[in-house]
Amino acid sequence: MPVTLAETATEVRDRNGRLLRAYPVANGIWRMAVTPEQVDPGYLAMLLRYEDKRFYGHSGVDVLALLRAAGQALWQRRVVSGGSTLTMQVARLLEDGSTGRWAGKLRQMRLALALERRLSKAQILQLYLIHAPFGGNVEGVRAASYAWFGKEPSRLTLAEAALLVALPQAPEARRPDRAPLRAQAALDRVLMRMADASVLSAEAAQSAQQAKIPRHMRAFPQLAPHLADHVTAATPELAQIALTIEAGLQQRLAQLVSETVMRQDPRLSGAVLVADHQTGEILASVGSGGYRDDPRQGFVDMTRAGRSPGSTLKPLVYGLAFDQGLAHPETMIHDGPIDIDGYAPQNFDGRFRGDLRIRQALKLSLNVPVIRLVQALGPARLMSALRRGGAQPRVPGNKAGLAVALGGVGLSLQELVQVYAGLAAGGQGPRLRARIATSYEQMPRLVSKVSAWQVGDILRGLAPPPGAPAGVLAYKTGTSYGHRDTWAIGWDGRHVVGVWLGRADGTPVPGAFGAELAAPLLFEAFGRLGTGFAPLPSAPPSTLRLATAELPLPLQRFDSGKGSGKSDADIQLAFPPDGATLMLVDEGQMTLRIKGGEAPFLVLVNQKPVVTGARRRSIDLSGMERGFSTLTVVDRNGRSDQAHVRVSRPGG
Incomplete structure (x- = not known):
């Protein structure tokens, strides 16, 4: 011993x-x-x-x-x-x-x-x-x-x-x-x-x-210094700590971030986080452009600093809207001037596009359509989803408003990568971890498999930076108010990578845009993984892939004037309750009961329409399969409610 x-x-x-x-x-x-x-x-x-x-x-x-x-x-x-x-x-x-x-x-x-x-x-x-x-x-x-x-x-x-x-x-x-x-x-x-x-x-x-003797003492290794500081402070009793980090990748990405910030503003810092969204292992964590006390404040770990996420939360909003039956990627939505109790958001370029498909609204990162969706969902639902996804969102006064969708909330790069890992892993991913001793833990479901795929399918259609391959990443950029933070977060079939660039002290970086600064760094970071781009998954079998005119009537056009909050007139899925476990016999038959709303009703099981034009408030379903399912009901005005249930059969 x-x-x-x-x-x-x-x-x-x-x-x-x-x-x-x-x-x-x-x-x-x-x-x-x-x-x-x-x-x-x-x-x-x-x-x-x-x-x-x-x-x-x-x-x-x-x-x-x-x-x-x-x-x-x-x-x-x-x-x-x-x-x-x-x-x-x-x-x-x-x-x-x-x-x-x-x-x-x-x-x-x-x-x-x-x-x-x-x-x-x-x-x-x-x-x-x-x-x-x-x-x-x-x-x-x-x-x-x-x-x-x-x-x-x-x-x-x-x-x-x-x-x-x-x-x-x-x-x-x-x-x-x-x-x-x-x-x-x-x-x-x-x-x-x-x-x-x-x-x-x-x-x-x-x-x-004949060999030359060393003429100076070398510095001891200092790879992933911010992360090392964090884990040693959290476990001071341990003399040996093993991380999931891969040293070679960490070294390559640290050099990449350093080279990137050195070409920019003298106070610019940067951070990159790489994780395997199948296992939850963090493979690289670069907290700054250099671990030193300099104008860039390199000692500050920018993977953990709370910053405004800009537009990077929009994919989650759309995923939640798909889940709630409020919209489909081909649903038409209006992009025009709105005023909600004095709040009148503008698009980034100050222009409005009129009617366009949801798919286009997300690809163009328009502000007005996503605010319409958050109004229908309710900001509390978005905040709940962030917490369910592993983040701890911070909002002024602890009261979330519609502006949360546009970056009016504090989140860290690590939290954003955690949320995106859920989207990347089909709507439910593992908790990210850096220590090998920490066991695998699956997070609660963020969105359904279908919604996660639909969001990824839209984001993979974004134009890549010049010289980068197209269609290999599902990614989103973001720029916070005042150009204080620029982001790019994306995933392929195996890895999720998050990039942040900005000043550690939070002051603006004039002219900084996520698409121009952070997106090229994101693609370069994926290139330095050394594994190539893992193929993105194919669509789940239950995915509804139709043109706008072929969609059920409530999904053809989004009506943002409805669905905000719950009143007596709003639709409610009275049975089964959310989170229920149902024992079904007779070929998986069950009965839905609906309160409120206006007929006709649309019923979706795992995003797939199974009943259209229903006018009765008791609706019989058959063929329900074992396992977890999401039931969604939508009325003629686009108001919706849903329940997540588990179906079992006798003997299993």
């Missing part, structure tokens, strides 16, 4: 065990946990031969080595070799004692004998590998390998291994960055002694002497 008698660095690793970030221990010391199995065997062979060739044979004190050291000292009248075993060196490191005085030697010998009685040879070797000094604030071979070579100590070259053997004997006097000649001389002595002892061939030793 590994033994450490001192604190080691907290480490955050990626899904494959690669180090993303490490945190030094008290007093800024870099000391990292390591076992002999994690270290290059060639280094261990050199270390034992150079420092303690009888390590596995003595009981902590090598009498022959001590006699040899004493004889050499008498003969040469100076200390030639120390005679200390590795166990004695561990004893000195643990008590932070001196090396040369005989009183200190005797104390180390007593402690070494005690260590040998209590610990195995492997444990003693491990303690040396963790505590040996390598210059400056670096202790232990693993921290030294990162500091001097930028890599794990599992695959060291001969020259690198020889330098790490030599450094602990005089860590400050032999530091390669301060005393390169002494470091080289010490390295050469190790190599020549290894050649004399036949640990290395003379040719290998001479070749290793």
